[in-house]
Amino acid sequence: MAPSAPRQSLTASLPAAITLFAIAAIGVAVPVLNLMVGPESALHVPTYMVSLIGKYLCYALLALSVDLIWGYCGILSLGHGAFFALGGYAMGMHLMRQIGERGVYGNPDLPDFMVFLNWKELPWYWHGFDSFAFAVLMVMAVPGALAFLFGWFAFRSRVTGVYLSIISQAMTFALMLAFFRNDMGFGGNNGLTDFKDILGFNLQADGTRAALFIASAVALLLGYLLCRFIVTSRLGKVLIAVRDAESRTRFLGYRVEYYKLFVFVVSAVMAGIAGALYVPQVGIINPSEFAPANSIEIVIWVAVGGRGTLHGAILGAFLVNYAKSYLTGAVPELWLFALGALFVAVTLFLPKGVVGAASAAIRRWRGGTDPGLGTGLGTGSDMRLGGGKAREAAAE
Numbered sequence: 001m002a003p004s005a006p007r008q009s010l011t012a013s014l015p016a017a018i019t020l021f022a023i024a025a026i027g028v029a030v031p032v033l034n035l036m037v038g039p040e041s042a043l044h045v046p047t048y049m050v051s052l053i054g055k056y057l058c059y060a061l062l063a064l065s066v067d068l069i070w071g072y073c074g075i076l077s078l079g080h081g082a083f084f085a086l087g088g089y090a091m092g093m094h095l096m097r098q099i100g101e102r103g104v105y106g107n108p109d110l111p112d113f114m115v116f117l118n119w120k121e122l123p124w125y126w127h128g129f130d131s132f133a134f135a136v137l138m139v140m141a142v143p144g145a146l147a148f149l150f151g152w153f154a155f156r157s158r159v160t161g162v163y164l165s166i167i168s169q170a171m172t173f174a175l176m177l178a179f180f181r182n183d184m185g186f187g188g189n190n191g192l193t194d195f196k197d198i199l200g201f202n203l204q205a206d207g208t209r210a211a212l213f214i215a216s217a218v219a220l221l222l223g224y225l226l227c228r229f230i231v232t233s234r235l236g237k238v239l240i241a242v243r244d245a246e247s248r249t250r251f252l253g254y255r256v257e258y259y260k261l262f263v264f265v266v267s268a269v270m271a272g273i274a275g276a277l278y279v280p281q282v283g284i285i286n287p288s289e290f291a292p293a294n295s296i297e298i299v300i301w302v303a304v305g306g307r308g309t310l311h312g313a314i315l316g317a318f319l320v321n322y323a324k325s326y327l328t329g330a331v332p333e334l335w336l337f338a339l340g341a342l343f344v345a346v347t348l349f350l351p352k353g354v355v356g357a358a359s360a361a362i363r364r365w366r367g368g369t370d371p372g373l374g375t376g377l378g379t380g381s382d383m384r385l386g387g388g389k390a391r392e393a394a395a396e
Contacts, residue, residue, distance in 0.1 A: 015355075016228055019311040020221065026053070027217025031210035050209050051281050052325065056318050057216035058278040061223050063301045063317035064310060065270035068227050070299070071308030072236060073263050074243035076161075078295050079168030080271055082175050083143035085289035087272025089179075090142055092192035092285040093126060094135035095203075099196050112194070113187045123185045132199060139276040140269045147268030148261065155257035155264075160246065169292045176290030191286025198280050209281070216277045220314070223270050227310050230263070239263060300343050306353025315354060 030053055033045040062084050069075040096111045105115040109122055128134040150171060154164055182188035201208040230236050241249040242256050250256045279285045288294075297320075305316020320342070327335045350357050 015311050023221045054213040054216050054281045057220050058274045060314040060317040061220045061274040063313040065267040066298050067302045067313035069267045072231050073239045076165045077168045078165045079172035081295035082172035083268040083271035084275040086143045087139045087275030088279040088285040090138040091276035091279045093129040095195040096192050097130040139272050143268040143272030144265050147265045151261040151264040155260045172290050173292050176287050179287040193284040212281050306355030309355045312353050312355035
């Protein structure tokens with residue numbers, strides 16, 4: 001068995017290398033083909049496509065955050081859209097403060113919707129958002145703080161499984177209802193929109209859009225590296241043990257709630273960053289981003305790509321959202337039916353997602369050798385706590 005260990009390590013790192021190369025290639029190629037190749041060329045990438053793929057990159061980072069907690073720790077959150085939306089609102093508040101006198105009503109201090117609603121002064125929680133650094137801090141701090149509070153009470157109370165999923169869904173639904181209210185000071189049903197610039201650069205300029213695209217690619221790259229660092233460390237082995245047999249891991253002496261809380265907060269911060277990068281590229285953020293259906297859709301992305309693989313979550317986000325972009329343009333009335341059918345089909349025929357199916361096919365072709373397309377942490381037997389390696393990991 002010993003001679004096969006180096007080969008397994010090499011193949012386990014292959015999907016990570018391919019993923020990193022693909023993200024870097026997209027992050028470089030798309031802006032270059034948009035800015036440096038003329039529209040008359042077949043290789044030219046139009047500006048609308050830059051924004052669309054940039055949105056996919058943000059979704060991929062969001063899917064990655066869900067895969068970290070669901071695929072490796074067994075926490076099925078149906079409210080992760082809330083953290084995404086909170087990060088988006090934090091960035092949207094900064095962009096609204098940058099409008100100043102260029103708004104419809106020309107008020108240098110109040111956003112247009114506040115002037116329309118006869119607000120006399122800026123609410124206290126809007127102060128500071130004229131600073132980009134403060135806004136970036138809030139993008140991470142607000143989702144992280146909410147995740148900490150939610151996780152502290154939920155995990156210490158040992159709420160797990162479907163009960164945790166329902167509570168997380170209730171959380172995002174409550175936030176959606178709150179943000180719909182005009183007196184909350186976040187634009188009500190219309191949300192925040194009509195952004196002008198970011199850091200002094202016009203948001204409609206091709207160069208700005210390309211820069212936001214590159215920032216999204218870099219964030220996805222760093223997010224993937226962070227997640228891979230976590231799941232391949234001893235911490236990651238404990239998370240897998242928690243996922244597969246939480247009670248047994250607890251009996252071994254681990255404070256399971258602390259591990260779950262840590263990874264849940266990290267995941268929420270990643271989702272908030274994804275939301276912050278999403279808003280300036282699409283030009284709007286409103287309470288519909290809190291809708292529970294959005295959080296469920298994120299889970300579908302991860303399931304389609306392959307839960308517990310990281311690169312599968314990224315692939316699933318791209319595949320499902322590309323299908324959504326196409327079908328909502330061609331036959332919009334069929335999209336929800338197609339999404340439901342996709343989830344049922346994946347559950348029945350591809351329980352390990354596209355990546356898992358590809359891994360199994362290559363394994364059969366190689367005659368039983370693990371190609372390393374899954375988690376990168378070993379074979380399926382090693383992933384179960386009952387397997388020798390996982391038991392040893394939890395005991396370390």
